[in-house]
Amino acid sequence: MRLDLTHIQRWISPGSRVLDLGCGSGEFLQTLRDERQVRGTGLEIDRDNITQAISRGLNIVEQNMDKGLSNFPDQSFDTVVMAHALQAVHYPDRVLDEMLRIGREGIVTFPNFGHWRCRLYLGLWGRMPVSRFMPHMWYNTPNIHFCTVKDFEALCQHKGIRILSRDVVGNSERAPLLAGSWPNLFATTAIYHITR
């Protein structure tokens, strides 16, 4: 399972209700169900992913977050997770509001655009960064709202969102230490546990 997902499991209480926004093929929800008896629902728009997630026996709703989440009642989930999707939605700020309206707590993970490689790539080549992790060109990338660790925290402050904890994933063995100390420079993936 992707590293950011193993990291966030510990923030999810056994037996709780979890909504996973952009759940992909449902690997994470399946793990939560099998290991933590979580009652989960996944939102997804990719049709192959939906079929796969259904094969895993998960409850999956085909719905585009960009068209709103108003069909989910206030505080109807314990935790709303959005892993690696923040950068791909049209209105990340509104989605964050919705996450914390629907869930008591939210967990957000996103690729940190402030990582030194990104900076170097853009600074040195003058081109938008392309990497193994973000392999798309600027014109065909689904990632339309890149942000950095600092950007995200500024948005949380602006919105009065409380950061319960922050975790980071670096890109090498030594990275946890570096990424822990200078996340905006060394974190490849930022992981936030938030609430109102």
Add this chain to the structure above:
Amino acid sequence: MSVSSDSQSVGIVQPQAIHFDQPLMLACGRELPGFELVYETYGELNEQCSNAVLVCHALSGHHHAAGYHGPEDKKPGWWDECIGPGKPIDTNRFFVVSLNNIGGCHGSTGPNSVNPQTGKPWGPDFPPLRARDWVHTQTRLADYLGIDCWAAVIGGSLGGMQAMRWALEYPDRVKHCVVIAAALKLSAQNLAFNEVARQAILSDPEFAEGLYQEQDMVPANGLALARMVGHITYLSDDAMANKFGRELRAGTLEQGDETNVEFQVQSYLRYQGSQFSGSFDANTYILMTKALDYFDLAREYGNDPVAAFAHAKCSFLVISFSTDWRFSPARSREIVEALIAADRPVTYTEIEADEGHDAFLMPIPRYLDVFSAYMKRVGESG
């Protein structure tokens, strides 16, 4: 494909009939003095009786959902694409029950059955029915077959509405509810189409106020016209364009030529209409369209579908089709929204398909994949 060469067919099947003597109190307040149900089963009921699946038919459907009645049969049952070994409703795994609803015209008690009180066919006097009446009759069939709880109740269109009614009326007897191309209730546009269909029948002089059977008449024209209207609503604009376009079957549109022009789509609709009028009963059509019109899942729950679904205990699969305008994806999303708000487990997907409402009967690969994947879960949870 011939019967014997099709390894994914349930093969030759035999309809069965059962009579229930106990009177049945109907939603309209009248009592049906016993009734007969014609049904088919496919697959084997397991020892725990936990693998039974009920298939609910739509407006003009019947019990013959899969397989063939004889080696000479050219066409299999109406949902053969989805029922059989290795198909979504896998008969290697499930015991499938498919019946003709009461009010129907394929063997179960309906308008052309004899009313025991008069000794004459019921005709137009057959009591009006609601989806719940069908559900109640089906519980008797379930009891008879030894099925306490259905692994799944499945239906498309009106059948999907019936499946939802099952989930509310008998929450302890349904584990999964599969609702395909259905709605919580009909829209005004839908009611309007049904009214046109009924008026087509009522205005046929051979209808004789529903007493055509006694007078040895058949309102074939009215019934055909009703079916033609219905059929248009089952197809999408694209499906019709692809299938027929503006192709001519006869005549020419050249100037200076006055031979009669017939578009392909005209001839197709007439064929559909005449096929239908030869095999369906006019009173049944009126009764079924009314049952469809009156269906409103949430009416008795303060018109609140969330309150309605709060009574259900099963998991739901809801499927819609992109070009279905009779029961559009928006109608299915209303079902899903209510289920989410009621905290019921629900899976929903919209299938990209050109075929309109009829898509639920078609072998669309992604539809079959999703349906199979969900049914696998149904089988494993049993």
